[in-house]
Amino acid sequence: NAGVTQTPKFQVLKTGQSMTLQCAQDMNHEYMSWYRQDPGMGLRLIHYSVGAGITDQGEVPNGYNVSRSTTEDFPLRLLSAAPSQTSVYFCASSLTPGTLNTGELFFGEGSRLTVL
């Protein structure tokens, strides 16, 4: 059972380049989300999805796009990378909170992105 898998683990981009961070989970979780982590800022929510075909914005969505065509995958696209997007990105997933589960978030290992 792989859990939440993120690729790549490391990436260096030049300003203006585009790229996609991949996230896949094999736990049949409905809820998936992307966070960025910067020193002193904690984890800030970028985008999230409550199921295939449904996405919504988090706290810091500008400069990022997402799609959810399947339950398993939730890629994060940077359309035109900027140095301000240098960060560690975490993908997280959970079951929909309910009486039988807590909705705890399972995190991937993270993707460290540097934009020059």
Place this chain on the structure above:
Amino acid sequence: GQQVMQIPQYQHVQEGEDFTTYCNSSTTLSNIQWYKQRPGGHPVFLIQLVKSGEVKKQKRLTFQFGEAKKNSSLHITATQTTDVGTYFCAGRGTGGFKTIFGAGTRLFVKA
């Protein structure tokens, strides 16, 4: 929008001393979760509190959820070097799915 504030940002303790981190939300929460992130790692779920005034314990860790469901705390008794890391609270608003994290408290434990 929903905001979650967490203090302190850092805490240095001597091994054996106690440690507390506090979390406050700008809005009423449906639940609050706590996570621990070891240096270089990813956040790992510790616990969830749902009920007003709820208190839960995990060995040396005590978690509380305020009566108004807008604040929470994590208290560690007699810290050990294995407790080092960053502790995050994360709140989910009423009627929503998204989970908002506090900025975290990084704990340093000196042996």
